[in-house]
Amino acid sequence: MTANARNGTLDRLGGGATAVAKLCLIVGFGSVFLVAIAAGFPDTAKDTAYWVQRALVSAAILVLLWLFIRHPRPSRHPEGLTLPLLLSFCLAVAALATGFWPGFFAGLLTPLMTAGSWIVERFRR
Template sequence: MAIAANLPDAAKNGVYWVQGVIVCAAILVLLWLFFRHPRPSRHPEGLTLPLLLPFCLAVATLATGFWPGFFAGLLTPLLTVGSWFIERLRR
């Protein structure tokens, strides 16, 4: 964001586009990890916290106005919390 502030408008759009692509790639990787290990009890050690933190990616996409990234950034934490809740109810 600070880098783009000093660039011309055409370059700003390029920087925002690259940021959107990076955020989308990160969210897709996290979704792939979630669907590979959907149950919290079967997560590899240390995977639960990264699955809960993509709301930070949602905040980054708010700065550029990339709305699909905002909603996708909230999806992984909601899925993780939902799977934890469902697993607790089944026990």
């Protein structure tokens, strides 16, 4: 794949931090399909698939938290970043697919902190 094709894909997703946040949502929530497919696997393969899904969701949550920490104020977010940060509650739902409770609670942090920072910024104006 050429660099021009990669940039075109990232540009369609919003570019920069927004594209990374959207990719995290797509990969993290899309990992639920891995759990659905793994339901027909033998037990050892099923456990491996579940841990892979948990790792994908955890990585997506951590990247979104990192993006929020880098851009904590909604007025200074790159264009289009607020919506993926708010929609990251879907990763909490994805963590529930395998009963991964730490991922569930961590998945709720980013949208709650994003909504809280938006409310604080609105009241300070």
